[in-house]
Amino acid sequence: xxxxxxxxxxxxxxxxxxxxxxxxxxxxxxxxxxxxxxxxxxxxxxxxxxxxxxxxxxxxxxxxxxxxxxxxxxxxxxxxxxxxxxxxxxxxxxxxxxxxxxxxxxxxxxxxxxxxxxxxxxxxxxxxxxxxxxxxxxxxxxxxxxxxxxxxxxxxxxxxxxxxxxxxxxxxxxxxxxxxxxxxxxxxxxxxxxxxxxxxxxxxxxxxxxxxxxxxxxxxxxxxxxxxxxxxxxxxxxxxxxxxxxxxxxxxxxxxxxxxxxxxxxxxxxxxxxxxxxxxxxxxxxxxxxxxxxxxxxxxxxxxxxxxxxxxxxxxxxxxxxxxxxxxxxxxxxxxxxxxxxxxxxxxxxxxxxxxxx
Amino acid sequence: xxxxxxxxxxxxxxxxxxxxxxxxxxxxxxxxxxxxxxxxxxxxxxxxxxxxxxxxxxxxxxxxxxxxxxxxxxxxxxxxxxxxxxxxxxxxxxxxxxxxxxxxxxxxxxxxxxxxxxxxxxxxxxxxxxxxxxxxxxxxxxxxxxxxxxxxxxxxxxxxxxxxxxxxxxxxxxxxxxxxxxxxxxxxxxxxxxxxxxxxxxxxxxxxxxxxxxxxxxxxxxxxxxxxxxxxxxxxxxxxxxxxxxxxxxxxxxxxxxxxxxxxxxxxxxxxxxxxxxxxxxxxxxxxxxxxxxxxxxxxxxxxxxxxxxxxxxxxxxxxxxxxxxxxxxxxxxxxxxxxxxxxxxxxxxxxxxxxxxxxxxxxxxxxxxxxxxxxxxxxxxxxxxxxxxxxxxxxxxxxxxxxxxxxxxxxxxxxxxxxxxxxxxxxxxxxxxxxxxxxxxxxxxxxxxxxxxxxxxxxxxxxxxxxxxxxxxxxxxxxxxxxxxxxxxxxxxxxxxxxxxxxxxxxx
Ligand SMILES: Cc1cc2nc3c(=O)[nH]c(=O)nc-3n(C[C@H](O)[C@H](O)[C@@H](O)COP(=O)(O)OP(=O)(O)OC[C@H]3O[C@@H](n4cnc5c(N)ncnc54)[C@H](O)[C@@H]3O)c2cc1C
Ligand SMILES: Cc1cc2nc3c(=O)[nH]c(=O)nc-3n(C[C@H](O)[C@H](O)[C@H](O)COP(=O)(O)OP(=O)(O)OC[C@H]3O[C@@H](n4cnc5c(N)ncnc54)[C@H](O)[C@@H]3O)c2cc1C
Numbered sequence: 106x107x108x109x110x111x112x113x114x115x116x117x118x119x120x121x122x123x124x125x126x127x128x129x130x131x132x133x134x135x136x137x138x139x140x141x142x143x144x145x146x147x148x149x150x151x152x153x154x155x156x157x158x159x160x161x162x163x164x165x166x167x168x169x170x171x172x173x174x175x176x177x178x179x180x181x182x183x184x185x186x187x188x189x190x191x192x193x194x195x196x197x198x199x200x201x202x203x204x205x206x207x208x209x210x211x212x213x214x215x216x217x218x219x220x221x222x223x224x225x226x227x228x229x230x231x232x233x234x235x236x237x238x239x240x241x242x243x244x245x246x247x248x249x250x251x252x253x254x255x256x257x258x259x260x261x262x263x264x265x266x267x268x269x270x271x272x273x274x275x276x277x278x279x280x281x282x283x284x285x286x287x288x289x290x291x292x293x294x295x296x297x298x299x300x301x302x303x304x305x306x307x308x309x310x311x312x313x314x315x316x317x318x319x320x321x322x323x324x325x326x327x328x329x330x331x332x333x334x335x336x337x338x339x340x341x342x343x344x345x346x347x348x349x350x351x352x353x354x355x356x357x358x359x360x361x362x363x364x365x366x367x368x369x370x371x372x373x374x375x376x377x378x379x380x381x382x383x384x385x386x387x388x389x390x391x392x393x394x395x396x397x398x399x400x401x402x403x404x405x406x407x408x409x410x411x412x413x414x415x416x417x418x419x420x421x422x423x424x425x426x427x428x429x430x431x432x433x434x435x436x437x438x439x440x441x442x443x444x445x446x447x448x449x450x451x452x453x454x455x456x457x458x459x460x461x462x463x
Numbered sequence: 464x465x466x467x468x469x470x471x472x473x474x475x476x477x478x479x480x481x482x483x484x485x486x487x488x489x490x491x492x493x494x495x496x497x498x499x500x501x502x503x504x505x506x507x508x509x510x511x512x513x514x515x516x517x518x519x520x521x522x523x524x525x526x527x528x529x530x531x532x533x534x535x536x537x538x539x540x541x542x543x544x545x546x547x548x549x550x551x552x553x554x555x556x557x558x559x560x561x562x563x564x565x566x567x568x569x570x571x572x573x574x575x576x577x578x579x580x581x582x583x584x585x586x587x588x589x590x591x592x593x594x595x596x597x598x599x600x601x602x603x604x605x606x607x608x609x610x611x612x613x614x615x616x617x618x619x620x621x622x623x624x625x626x627x628x629x630x631x632x633x634x635x636x637x638x639x640x641x642x643x644x645x646x647x648x649x650x651x652x653x654x655x656x657x658x659x660x661x662x663x664x665x666x667x668x669x670x671x672x673x674x675x676x677x678x679x680x681x682x683x684x685x686x687x688x689x690x691x692x693x694x695x696x697x698x699x700x701x702x703x704x705x706x707x708x709x710x711x712x713x714x715x716x717x718x719x720x721x722x723x724x725x726x727x728x729x730x731x732x733x734x735x736x737x738x739x740x741x742x743x744x745x746x747x748x749x750x751x752x753x754x755x756x757x758x759x760x761x762x763x764x765x766x767x768x769x770x771x772x773x774x775x776x777x778x779x780x781x782x783x784x785x786x787x788x789x790x791x792x793x794x795x796x797x798x799x800x801x802x803x804x805x806x807x808x809x810x811x812x813x814x815x816x817x818x819x820x821x822x823x824x825x826x827x828x829x830x831x832x833x834x835x836x837x838x839x840x841x842x843x844x845x846x847x848x849x850x851x852x853x854x855x856x857x858x859x860x861x862x863x864x865x866x867x868x869x870x871x872x873x874x875x876x877x878x879x880x881x882x883x884x885x886x887x888x889x890x891x892x893x894x895x896x897x898x899x900x901x902x903x904x905x906x907x908x909x910x911x912x913x914x915x916x917x918x919x920x921x922x923x924x925x926x927x928x929x930x931x932x933x934x935x936x937x938x939x940x941x942x943x944x945x946x947x948x949x950x951x952x953x954x955x956x957x958x959x960x961x962x963x964x965x966x967x968x969x970x971x972x
Contacts, residue, residue, distance in 0.1 A: 159832065220676055236923055242830060242897055244645065246897075247897050248915075251927065253676045257673065323775075325771045325775075373667075447930045460674070
């Protein structure tokens with residue numbers, strides 16, 4: 106447990122003076138994301154520790170290098186959790202890297218994403234200034250939302266040193282249901298069920314099966330499960346090792362994710378058919394996130410994503426020398442370049458990591 | 464005209480825009496707008512402009528050069544191109560219900576009203592989303608979605624009138640945002656016309672986009688970063704049941720502890736509201752909801768969800784409140800009774816308005832554990848200034864709405880009210896909170912910004928602004944103070960330093 110923000114600030118100042126590129130790493134567990142990461146490593150691994158945690162306030166503040174595993178352990182003692190279910194790609198995943206990459210698990214449509222639950226943060230910008238945005242309160246609209254802006258920026262705007270998050274109680278009960286189902290019918294079913302006021306908390310289609318998770322008060326979970334199973338004419342069943350299934354989905358440990366073909370992530374309209382992805386695709390987030398393993402060009406994939414009302418990125422593997430993120434229209438590209446300059450005038454943070462032009 | 468556009472300068476050039484507006488220039492500018500806007504959409508006469516001189520905070524007013532009411536996004540783009548070329552300030556306006564003078568006009572600029580953009584473009588019941596023009600009223604969304612069993616989550620008390628464009632600009636919340644989130648949590652995409660007149664979509668039909676989260680940055684940006692011309696929101700399934708438990712307490716401390724008790728128990732209520740004795744009395748006289756007028760604090764705790772869940776949680780809430788010293792507990796037995804119990808809370812503002820010639824609504828947030836301390840301090844300030852204050856409070860998420868009672872006709876009373884209000888906000892910052900939870904900084908809270916942010920953060924905000932609006936024509940003078948203002952306001956300081964030394968003590972309650 107240590108605060109090395111002073112040292113980090115010095116390193117940034119020096120890099121700014123000499124124009125040295127810095128490669129920001131948390132636990133380097135997600136180093137496969139984005140394009141390559143070039144430059145002198147700036148590691149947050151030693152910048153760790155929970156700074157404050159008020160269970161009754163539902164707020165935790167931790168240094169950016171704190172490992173998710175350590176956060177989980179402390180929250181569990183108080184029957185709470187990170188409701189956005191961050192993926193663990195190793196033992197070293199940090200809270201800073203999770204926010205920078207904007208990664209959230211299967212419950213995202215219902216419990217929110219990491220960006221939804223961020224309340225504030227501290228950040229070292231490219232001038233070596235240690236800034237504080239947002240805070241530890243649920244509502245705060247003073248100044249621009251520079252905290253959430255970091256979600257998905259992959260460290261191109263600055264070094265996140267501290268994150269304040271809203272945490273939530275563990276659900277009293279969870280149950281997983283599974284039913285063999287064709288892909289298109291599963292998409293329709295997921296959306297139809299999500300439109301009902303029931304405690305649905307995850308919906309996935311994988312390998313010819315629809316998986317549903319219910320979370321909440323025991324009575325509500327049980328009554329809903331009973332009703333949905335009855336409605337299915339006996340085809341829907343309780344899956345006993347449900348927790349393990351969702352964990353493997355979250356952490357990309359299902360067989361679907363093994364191997365080294367390119368892994369594409371689509372964030373699209375939950376009702377989109379996207380039949381061109383074929384039966385090999387994996388559908389999460391009640392239809393809004395689709396994973397596909399195909400050797401195709403980004404432009405072909407981007408066109409498919411656009412037709413489905415969304416965006417695509419080459420999550421890992423494949424050719425990472427070109428662009429790996431959905432193309433940005435020129436005005437948004439210009440705005441992001443100017444924002445980059447506004448935070449990092451010398452362009453020292455993760456240059457070319459998110460987009461070649463950033 | 465030379466343009467000082469440099470990321471190196473900490474404060475952009477004083478973004479006052481044009482101040483030289485000779486009548487001839489104004490007339491020729493209006494003519495240019497009339498080439499593509501219908502004649503009645505270009506308002507230049509004082510009498511018709513007058514209703515636009517302020518928003519919901521009527522103490523702050525200013526007459527603009529003209530008011531434009533475009534009907535198409537192309538017209539908005541053309542307006543922006545002209546204003547950009549001429550460096551004319553542009554203040555966007557929805558319904559004008561804002562409470563921080565965010566939509567107050569600029570004396571040397573135009574008001575761009577989105578009032579004609581009032582169509583719901585589409586509702587997709589399967590995907591549970593709606594595409595809206597920015598002038599659609601908040602409540603109209605839920606009304607239109609009701610036939611699909613869906614509704615739009617954020618429900619500001621002004622929802623009959625306020626627009627979704629204004630909600631995006633302010634990141635508005637409502638009574639139910641503890642569970643269902645603020646505007647920022649309920650958006651899929653926005654279409655924006657930039658300061659230069661370009662039209663861009665930020666976000667998509669999916670939940671996450673690649674790159675920096677510009678959607679979050681736009682939300683709550685108070686019309687300083689772009690003009691919102693379309694909004695796509697998420698819709699939620701209407702809960703099967705909602706029931707409300709009302710509990711009265713002898714002390715504010717006990718009520719605060721009960722709020723902590725409920726949340727500590729693992730229940731996230733749909734809404735969790737508190738009122739102090741003064742507000743209870745005023746609301747009861749107005750709404751006759753059957754509030755316990757002898758109580759020092761009242762909690763309204765709404766639980767929603769499935770039948771089974773609500774049944775479970777209501778029982779738990781009732782016994783928790785009793786165990787934590789509630790002097791009275793009442794649970795709504797019907798929809799009518801639920802509506803009645805809420806009516807008192809929802810009419811708290813007009814109710815207080817009835818017992819005082821004027822009132823000033825503040826909007827600070829605090830960590831909930833600081834509630835008792837903050838209320839005690841507030842009473843001290845109230846005595847110090849000789850002004851009464853009633854408190855309504857989004858207790859679940861720590862958002863205070865103190866209503867300061869005053870009489871604008873008494874010389875100097877508004878100035879005292881403002882000073883009192885400023886002290887309350889500084890107190891919120893001192894205990895680790897914020898000067899605004901949902902009403903925005905606008906013009907009103909510019910003075911308190913330097914208490915919440917240092918110069919480095921303020922400079923970073925200016926740099927963000929410049930990335931969107933290099934000339935500074937969008938809503939100039941609002942939201943973020945210049946560094947010079949920061950220096951000035953800090954030098955003057957709060958009239959009375961709030962006492963934060965006891966902060967933290969209250970958390971053991
Ligand atoms: C296909 C695949 C292969 C993998 N291979 C390996 C492997 O070989 N070895 C291994 O150990 N793990 C591997 N993992 C797991 C993964 O690399 C790690 O689990 C993990 O620790 C990620 O979290 P992080 O905090 O380390 O983020 P990082 O990977 O360090 O960073 C993620 C992103 O966030 C940025 N960032 C991080 N922290 C900050 C901050 N504080 N401020 C600003 N930006 C920041 C980084 O610059 C980067 O862009 C693999 C996973 C997969 C799916
Ligand atoms: C009685 C009352 C109760 C209220 N209760 C609540 C409450 O419970 N919660 C809450 O959050 N607020 C509340 N408010 C405040 C106010 O209603 C909200 O801030 C609302 O979102 C403002 O919407 P509007 O359409 O009236 O915007 P306006 O007042 O017209 O404008 C507000 C700001 O948004 C900008 N703006 C407006 N439209 C656009 C656009 N299309 N593009 C870019 N910028 C734009 C304006 O420039 C201005 O800065 C209340 C107000 C009143 C009078």
